[in-house]
Amino acid sequence: MTVDWTHFTPWHALFGGILIGVAAALFALFNGRIAGISGIAAGLLRPMHGDRAWRLAFLGGLVLAPVAWGLFAALPEARIDAGYGTLVVAGLLVGIGTRYGAGCTSGHGVCGLSRLSPRSLVATLSFMGAGFATLFVIRHLIGA
Amino acid sequence: MHTLMSFVAGLVFGFGLLLSGMSNPAKVQGFLDLAGRWDPSLALVMGGAILVGLFAFRAAHLRVRTLLGGAMRLPSSHDLRKPLVLGSLAFGIGWGLAGFCPGPALVSLGTGEIKAVVFVAAMLGGMGVFDLIERIRGPLPAAAE
Numbered sequence: 001m002t003v004d005w006t007h008f009t010p011w012h013a014l015f016g017g018i019l020i021g022v023a024a025a026l027f028a029l030f031n032g033r034i035a036g037i038s039g040i041a042a043g044l045l046r047p048m049h050g051d052r053a054w055r056l057a058f059l060g061g062l063v064l065a066p067v068a069w070g071l072f073a074a075l076p077e078a079r080i081d082a083g084y085g086t087l088v089v090a091g092l093l094v095g096i097g098t099r100y101g102a103g104c105t106s107g108h109g110v111c112g113l114s115r116l117s118p119r120s121l122v123a124t125l126s127f128m129g130a131g132f133a134t135l136f137v138i139r140h141l142i143g144a
Numbered sequence: 145m146h147t148l149m150s151f152v153a154g155l156v157f158g159f160g161l162l163l164s165g166m167s168n169p170a171k172v173q174g175f176l177d178l179a180g181r182w183d184p185s186l187a188l189v190m191g192g193a194i195l196v197g198l199f200a201f202r203a204a205h206l207r208v209r210t211l212l213g214g215a216m217r218l219p220s221s222h223d224l225r226k227p228l229v230l231g232s233l234a235f236g237i238g239w240g241l242a243g244f245c246p247g248p249a250l251v252s253l254g255t256g257e258i259k260a261v262v263f264v265a266a267m268l269g270g271m272g273v274f275d276l277i278e279r280i281r282g283p284l285p286a287a288a289e
Contacts, residue, residue: 004181007174009165013185016164017192022181023157024193025200030149032210032217035157037246042271057147058154062247063254065158066167076162078252079170080259082242091249091263093238095270098246100231102221105245106157108232109190114197115205115218122224123232130236138241 025112027058036107037062038098103129145212158251164189167251169243176240 024035031054044055066075082090098104101123103112108127112120165171166189168233174183208230241247243264244252252260 001178002181004174004183007171007181007183009185010188013164013188014192016160016162016166017189018196019160019163020157020189021160021193021196021200023153024197026149026156027153027235028200028218029207030211031146032214034218035153037157037250040269041246041250041268042274045268045271045275053147054150054289055216057150058157059250061151061154061156062158062161062250065155065251066254068155068160069159075255076165076168078168078255078257080252080257081170081173081244082259084259084262087185087240087244087259087263088266090238090242090244091242091266092270092273093287094245094249095232095267095272096146096274097177097231097233097235097238097257097270099271099274100227101235102228102231104235104247106247110193110197111201113190114194115201117219117222119221119228120222123228126229127236127239130233131176131240132178134237134240135173135181138156139177142158142254 020106020110020143021114024106028111034107034111036111038094038104039102040105042099044067097127146214149186149212157247158254160189161248167248167255169248169252171243172245172248173240173243176243197238232255 017107021082027033027035040055040058043051044059047055101108103120103123105127108120108123113124159196161167165185171183172186174181175186178213204216204218207216242263244260248261249267253264
């Protein structure tokens with residue numbers, strides 16, 4: 001293993017992570033809920049009485065974050081290597097997978113591990129492991 | 145008030161994803177590519193978030209009501225079932241292929257990135273497929289996390 005020191009951004013990562021933790025903390029303490037983004041989005045597809053507004057507000061905050069950021073500073077670089085076909089397959093897998101798995105990187109990875117939930121640990125190890133394996137396959141087995 | 149706090153939480157979450165670099169799929173894939181030139185940033189993002197989360201959720205679990213006086217709705221499920229693992233594995237494959245998970249994809253939507261629109265549409269489609277399958281199979285389980 002070789003560490004990519006030119007792309008490794010420890011301070012931005014740590015402080016960005018702390019902000020994510022603060023967001024999850026606000027949501028847990030004020031709204032009494034888990035900041036699990038896949039669950040919040042999925043709930044909009046079959047809304048129950050009175051839960052549409054807070055779901056839309058949370059997702060609206062996420063989508064408007066880069067707009068607000070752009071008012072004060074240049075947006076950070078983003079590069080999407082995947083082509084359209086891959087993005088469709090990946091999106092479908094993420095959509096179905098996070099529903100059967102009952103959570104994603106935010107719900108299981110951040111909130112679940114913070115709550116010391118055994119379920120979330122199992123889920124996080126599963127999707128991290130699958131992610132590592134996928135990159136190995138596409139970059140070193142077929143992409144090399 | 146609940147709606148406003150929801151918006152603030154989403155906004156701060158989005159800022160965190162932007163600041164940490166996690167809204168950049170190439171950087172996420174740089175973390176997942178252990179055999180290549182490895183970028184450990186994502187581990188520190190999780191570490192920073194969990195550091196705050198450990199205290200916040202401990203406090204939240206001790207409370208009966210929220211700071212706004214509403215009901216606490218933190219998940220209480222403890223059962224480990226096969227769909228949890230299989231679903232998470234499928235999610236991980238999709239995450240690796242695109243470098244997107246749901247949060248960063250929604251943030252990228254706000255930058256007007258057309259590839260994010262395609263990914264989010266497919267993701268919502270996948271969630272719809274789940275609803276459809278489960279509706280055919282029987283009563284729906286509640287969306288929790």
